[in-house]
Amino acid sequence: MAPTPSELTTTEGVQAYIANTPFASHTVTSLSGGTGNFAYRIHLSAPFEGQETLVLKHAEPYIKNLVSFAFSLKRQTFEYEAMTRIKEWLPADSLVTVPTIYHFDRELHVLIMEDCGPSGVPTLKDFLCKSEPSILQNLADKIGASLGRFLGEMHTWSRTDPRGLLGLFAGNTQALHISAWVTHGRTVQTLTEDLPPALADPPIEVSAADLDVLRKAANEMSAAITAARDVFVMGDFWPGNIMVKLDAEQNLERLYILDWELAKPGVPGVEIGQFCAEVDLVRRFVPSTKDAVKKVLETxxxxxxxxxxxxxxxxxxxxxxxxxxxxxxxxxxxWGDKQTTRQVVKDGVQIIVSAAGASKQDLRESLVGPLFSQ
Incomplete structure (x- = not known):
């Protein structure tokens, strides 16, 4: 008897599901990364297209780590469509790519795909935080430029609405609302009524005038995110969703972009800002990376x-x-100690306040200045 969807939340259920298929495996291990889906590394009994391991993702109608949060199963269809279309669009030898999908079970909500992270392949976040300084410094320019070029090319390509791309992903309405709420929907409450522990003792101080600016900016950005229809965005473009594969000589071989459940029409600046903020946090909490991270951001x-x-x-x-x-x-x-965390939050407030009414010249002199240096 075939497993039910709920049985695919266990390694035993997954092993039963893939038995008697080309993906039959002698070992199935849970993967700790990600919060939305159940993910496993399947160690194949016989190689499949030259690979000894693959990744299986299974979706339930909730977030794996937050069962009370309903999450539409349609997300997996959107991920499949996004990754398949991006793979078709990209040149086969593209340095930045997505995993190849080998199987999609629409009924039981299963994706089986290329394993991009075996043998210690790190996420970009881990690579930035933990790499040997010399390796990071040598690769910073190439990593930053490759990812910036990929994102820019993807946004430009999507504006022509190839094969009804924008209309299809406009149906990912939950992703639109999640992206608005999880950031701009929580800005003011993070600083006032819903203080995380690091900001609560003592309560962080933000002036009433700054809170007014933050509230206005948050409302405008939330509205823009939910109304966006002109550009396709990955939806969760941050270093934790990017795998860095090096060759034997420690040269950059491939960058894989993972987890496309939140793909949708969106605001390009949001995609840029999310990536840059996460990279910026590395240099703020890991000072030894400062010079290399600056290169990544600029390029x-x-x-x-x-x-x-x-x-x-x-x-x-x-x-x-x-x-x-x-x-x-x-x-x-x-990320780090309480004092640094509070200072980073205060810096974030000032970035928003300064950006809200910034002129072009102000922006040229800001963190996003390299956008105007071409």
């Missing part, structure tokens, strides 16, 4: 603008989202 922004151009609205949106991400996520993720 990322410069390469993106070379592909897409830059304008005041895009840059302002990116900077506001950069600051918002710092405010909302820094005190909720274990």
């Amino acid at each position: 990322f922004l410069h390469a993106y603008a070379q592909e897409c151009g830059a304008n005041v609205k895009m840059a302002r949106d990116a900077l506001i989202h950069w600051g918002t991400h710092m405010v909302v996520f820094t005190p909720r993720v274990a």
Whole structure:
């Protein structure tokens, strides 16, 4: 008897599901990364297309780590469509790519795909935080430029609405609302009524005038995110969703972009801001990475603008989202000590306030200045 969806939340259920298929495995192990789905590494009994391991993702109608949060199963269809279309669009030898999908079970909500992370392949977040300084310094320019070029090319490509791309992903309405709520929907409450522990003792101080600016910016950005229809975005473009594969000589071989459940029409500046904020947090909490991370950010922004151009609205949106991400996520993720966390949140507030009314010249002199350097 075939497993029921709920049985695929266990390694035993997964092993039963793939028995008597080309993906039959002698060992199934749970993967700790990600919060939305159940993910496993399957160790194949016989190689499949030359690979000894694959990754299986199974979706339930909730977030894996937060069962009370209903999460539409349609997300997996959107992920399949996004990854399949991006794979078709990209050149086969593209440095930045997505895993190949080998099987999609629409009924039991299962994806089986290329394993991009065996043998200690790190996420970009871990690579930035933990790599040997010399290796990181040598690869910083290439990583930043490659990712900026990919994102810019993808945004530009999507504006032509290839094969009804934008209309299809406009149906991912839950992703639109999640992206608005999880950041801009929580900006003010993070600083006032819903203080995370790092900000609560003593309560962090933010002036009433700054809170008014933050509230207005948050409302405008939330509305823009939910109304966006012109550009396809990955939806969760941050270093934790990027795998860094090096060759034997420690040269950059491939960058894999994972987890496309939140793909949708979106605001380009939000995508830029999320990536930059997370990379910025590395240098703020791991000072030894400062020079290399600066290179990553500068080359990322410069390469993106070379592909897409830059304008005041895009840059302002990116900077506001950069600051918002710092405010909302820094005190909720274990980055470092309380004092540094509070200072980063305060810096995030000032980034938002300065960005809200920034002129083009102000933006040129800001963190997003490299957008205007092409």
